[in-house]
Amino acid sequence: MGFKTDIEIAREANKKPIQEIGAKLGIPTEHLLPYGHDKAKVSADFIKSLDGKDDGKLILVTAINPTPAGEGKTTTTVGLGDGLNRIGKKAAICIREASLGPNFGMKGGAAGGGYAQVVPMEDMNLHFTGDFHAITSAHNLLAAMIDNHIYWGNELEIDERRVTWRRVLDMNDRALRDTVTSLGGVANGFPRQTGFDITVASEVMAILCLAKDLKDLETRLGDMIVAYRRDRSPVYCRDLKADGAMTVLLKDAMQPNLVQTLENNPAFVHGGPFANIAHGCNSVAATTTALKLADYVVTEAGFGADLGAEKFLNIKCRKAGLSPSAVVVVATVRAMKMNGGVARADLNEENVEAVQAGCPNLGRHIENVKSFGVPVVVAINHFVSDTDAEVEAVREYVASMGAEAILCQHWAKGSEGTVELATRVAEIADADVANFAPLYPDKMRLFDKIDTIAKRIYRADEVLADKKIRDQLRDWEEAGYGNLPICMAKTQYSFSTDPNLRGAPVGHSVPIREVRLSAGAGFVVVICGQIMTMPGLPRRPASETIRLSDDGLTEGLF
Known part of the structure; x- marks a missing residue:
């Protein structure tokens, strides 16, 4: 039988008006700022009114190191959130917004998959509510003000060779990694070497995702170091008087976005720093708001637990005073086989030995997460080609590591496929057994x-x-x-x-x-190593197959 694509499934969604989704969390209609019928921002005033309310339980979803076989971290996050709601819990989901760079490059969308998706899928993977455009504009306003300041006499005595503030663009464009600006003579300023990063690597993105409110946002923007003088003393964003205007540009972007899963459960989608070059978590504003409104909040951190979970626990939790009750590590039989040396073309054939050979990657992630004092559950994200013997091999390995692995079928079945995982995660969260502590103290060198x-x-x-x-x-x-x-x-x-x-x-x-x-x-x-803060497009970018159909629908997003 042929499977429907993610975008076909998303298009058939029976979406409810966003006001109904907000009502599930007790958000009054007047505090939802709608973007069409199916997206809304939650007002800053409403968020402020939640101060003093008790927090729900925070559950982090992370994964093994990614492979071309796919792991399904966002899919599992959505599936678990839907599963918790299915068993009668009041749960919300918090995930990151998608960057246009990987969308048009190699990675594809970031809204989950199969019957565990957040919708509207096309909007979320394209311009959504304009947050990334606002971040790009604010970042580049500062870049323009730096060069302008130097042009008009350089009162701050900025050393042009030591301007550290680069420009950004939300696109994979390797040609912009190293550039020279201000060519063309006196009228265009002083030529200097600089470059572009991708928007999701911008410090402005990180600040938006870590700031508590607009006042905190403006303070943090002012604190950014943009250049140095000849005596090596730092020049701050506030020295250029850019922090106020940048905050104005980011005013709406600071408010979390509310959307829904295919099963009409609330999902906050806000912020999106990359996990390999930035800190890889959705915004503190969205997570802390969700914790005031739901009894369980399921959030994810990018890529494998060595990156996303480590930064979530050491940076985001430390900065925001958050303490997770449980961590779910996502693994697939296919990825275990790839880690065990099987070529991608041979993944559909049963190979229990390769599964066992690949399991140490999963085992190390389990050990690492446990070292933060948080209980761990493994979610085996089921693929049709997995055999019972292969799944059992993963279960046995995880049991030997002092954790349990639960088979999840949310991709094919939605929340029905995560009832067992949701039940176990809720039990662990309710037992309050977590004793979370970051890996290192603030005072360490x-x-x-x-x-x-x-x-x-x-x-x-x-x-x-x-x-x-x-x-x-x-x-x-x-x-x-x-x-x-x-x-x-x-x-x-x-x-x-x-x-x-x-x-x-x-x-x-x-x-x-x-x-x-x-x-x-x-x-x-x-x-x-060789990590890039401005990715390039692959030889055959996804953008080659993205187009509008004859009836005006987006095709090719996945």
Whole structure:
């Protein structure tokens, strides 16, 4: 039998007016700012009125290292949220917004899949409510104001060779990684080398996702370091008087977006920093709002647990005072086989030995998440080609790691396929057995924090950093930034910095290429190996097959 595509399923959704979805969470109609019939922003005034209300239970969904076989983290997040509602719990979902870059590139959409999706799928994967455009505009306004300030006499004495604020675009465009601006003579300013990052790597994105409210947002924007003077003293965004106008541009973007699952359950979709080059979590504003309105909030963190979960627990939870009650690690039989050395073309054939050979990747993620003091459940995201023997091999392995694995069929069956997982996760959350603590204390030296992540999460032998990088970290400590957490930028495909090292590698090193201070967001970005902050398009980008059909419907998004 032929399966329907995600977009075909989404198009058949029986959506309810967004006011009805808001009513499920007790959000009055006047506090929903509608974008059409099926999307709305939740007003800042309403969010403020929730202060003092008790929080629900926070459940994080993370995964093994991604493979081309697919893992289905967002799909499982949606399926679990629907499953909790199915068993009579008041649950909401919190996920990230999709970037246009991977949409038109290789990765496709970010709204779940099969019968575990958030809708409207096309809108969410395209312009949605315009948040990313607002972030791009605010970021580039600051870039324009820096060059303009230098042009009109440079009162702040900015060293043009030390402008650290690059430009951004929400597109995969490798041609813009390194650029020269202001060519063409005196009227266009002073030529200098700079470049573009993708919008989701912008510090403005990170700030929007970590700020509590507009006042906090403006303070953090002002705190951003954009350049240095010749004496190496920092120039802040507020020195250029850009923080006020940037906040105005971000006023609506700061308000969380409410949409719905295929089963008409509430879903907050807000913010979207990449997990390999940024901190990979949806906004604090959306998560904390959802916790005031629902008894259970299911959220996800990008890519494998070595990136997304580590940053969720060490950065987002630390900054926002959040404490998860349970963590779900998503795995698939197919991905276990790939980690066990099976080629993609052979994944549909039963191979229990390869499943067992690939399980150590999953095992290491279980150990790592447990080290934060949080209970772990494994969700086996079911594919049609999985055999009973292969599923049993994963179950047995997970049991040997002191956790349990539950087979989930939400892709094919919606919430009916996650009743067992939802029941178990609710039991664990209600038991209050979590004893969460971040991996390292605020007071630890910056390099020691990097070393801790590399050794305890990646299981590396050493961190390779030259004198220039170590001196830079020491300078930031002396400037008062030593208490910041670390945001590692590395490949998502491996525990190591080599994307080809699958499984659970040991004996590897973590080379640091560059460190960047995100003083407004409140973390230090550590760029490892060959990671790019502006991705490129693949040889055959998804955009080649995206088009409007004769009846005006979007085709080719997946």
